[in-house]
Amino acid sequence: MNSIQIKALGFAAILIIATIVVVTKMNIDVIHDSVNAITIGGAIAIATLTAAVAFKYIGQMKTDTASGELSEDNWDGIGEYKNELPSGWAYTFLAVFLWSMWYGLIGYPVWSYSQIGEYNEEVKAYQKKFEEVHKNADKETLQQMGESIFLVQCAPCHGNTGDGLSGKAQDFTKRMTKAQVLAVIKNGQNQLGYPMGAMPPGMASGEAAEKVAEWIANGAKGTPPAEFAVCASCHGADGKGNNGMAPNLTTYDLPLVQHVLEHGKKGIIGTMPAFKGRFTPVQEKALATYIQSLAN
Ligand code: HEC
Ligand code: HEC
Numbered sequence: 001m002n003s004i005q006i007k008a009l010g011f012a013a014i015l016i017i018a019t020i021v022v023v024t025k026m027n028i029d030v031i032h033d034s035v036n037a038i039t040i041g042g043a044i045a046i047a048t049l050t051a052a053v054a055f056k057y058i059g060q061m062k063t064d065t066a067s068g069e070l071s072e073d074n075w076d077g078i079g080e081y082k083n084e085l086p087s088g089w090a091y092t093f094l095a096v097f098l099w100s101m102w103y104g105l106i107g108y109p110v111w112s113y114s115q116i117g118e119y120n121e122e123v124k125a126y127q128k129k130f131e132e133v134h135k136n137a138d139k140e141t142l143q144q145m146g147e148s149i150f151l152v153q154c155a156p157c158h159g160n161t162g163d164g165l166s167g168k169a170q171d172f173t174k175r176m177t178k179a180q181v182l183a184v185i186k187n188g189q190n191q192l193g194y195p196m197g198a199m200p201p202g203m204a205s206g207e208a209a210e211k212v213a214e215w216i217a218n219g220a221k222g223t224p225p226a227e228f229a230v231c232a233s234c235h236g237a238d239g240k241g242n243n244g245m246a247p248n249l250t251t252y253d254l255p256l257v258q259h260v261l262e263h264g265k266k267g268i269i270g271t272m273p274a275f276k277g278r279f280t281p282v283q284e285k286a287l288a289t290y291i292q293s294l295a296n
Pocket of ligand 2: 272
């Protein structure tokens with residue numbers, strides 16, 4: 001080994017040691033972080049190349065003699081041999097080209113750090129904690145929680161007391177007004193996803209419809225009018241929804257509130273916007289509990 005080779009090997013060793021020191025001292029994650037991994041790969045490649053060049057070419061430089069066919073190009077007396085493109089160089093070029101395509105199209109846009117992504121992940125993590133803490137929340141806690149969400153998200157339309165601001169939105173102190181029930185009886189309805197499916201239009205008319213609507217709007221208290229018999233097959237003899245197969249007409253149930261929050265609802269008063277993905281299951285339960293506490 002001559003002195004240049006020894007110096008080159010020393011340089012490669014220093015590079016490798018310095019890399020190891022930096023990685024361990026600064027606690028850098030080179031396994032899960034792709035950018036750090038690529039950087040470390042680069043450092044190792046430089047050290048390896050330095051050592052390889054030191055061994056192969058430095059000795060060769062002294063003994064090599066020029067041979068081969070000269071090309072016609074000539075720059076002030078300096079000529080050039082007609083050599084094949086070195087395969088190592090060609091493969092490296094191809095590899096760098098492929099890597100840069102991957103990095104530009106996928107690696108950077110998809111895998112790089114994103115502030116929005118970090119925010120979303122943090123929100124998800126906290127919501128998970130929130131769900132865990134309030135998994136078995138009692139009714140009073142749910143009601144308080146529901147009230148504070150309601151005052152911010154729902155009160156602008158439904159009113160601070162949930163009275164629907166003079167018919168601008170659903171009045172939660174009543175399950176339904178007579179006009180709403182009459183509209184559903186006349187037109188049918190198909191948007192709430194109950195197992196019974198759709199409510200067919202024209203289930204009653206005239207005086208019969210009036211009587212039934214009156215009874216429901218007054219809170220479905222006492223014995224239902226005889227005309228309610230056609231409704232009872234789906235909504236149950238007492239209007240309470242037949243084990244959740246159709247809506248409970250006497251009070252709000254969780255499936256209704258959840259479905260309305262997820263999909264919105266269109267009725268004669270107007271349109272309730274969807275709040276899809278804005279609440280966790282516990283928050284939806286809290287809202288349902290609070291709305292039930294307002295009704296009747
Ligand atoms: C064939 C079964 C069936 C019959 C009979 C039936 N309903 Fe319904 N009703 C439903 C279903 C299912 C829904 C939910 C519709 C939806 O998904 O939007 C519903 C919805 C309603 C709603 C709206 C509830 C809400 O929260 O939006 C009212 C009011 C109603 N029915 C009243 C009646 C009355 C009054 C009668 C009798 C005249 C009646 N229904 C007969 C199945 C029925
Ligand atoms: C932009 C105004 C608006 C906001 C905000 C709003 N709602 Fe509504 N909501 C309405 C309207 C209008 C209706 C009546 C739809 C109809 O005619 O059936 C309604 C209906 C409902 C119903 C269905 C009632 C029924 O008997 O069918 C529920 C449940 C409901 N809202 C819950 C909520 C909750 C919970 C919030 C807050 C997270 C909320 N709404 C926020 C406008 C709004």
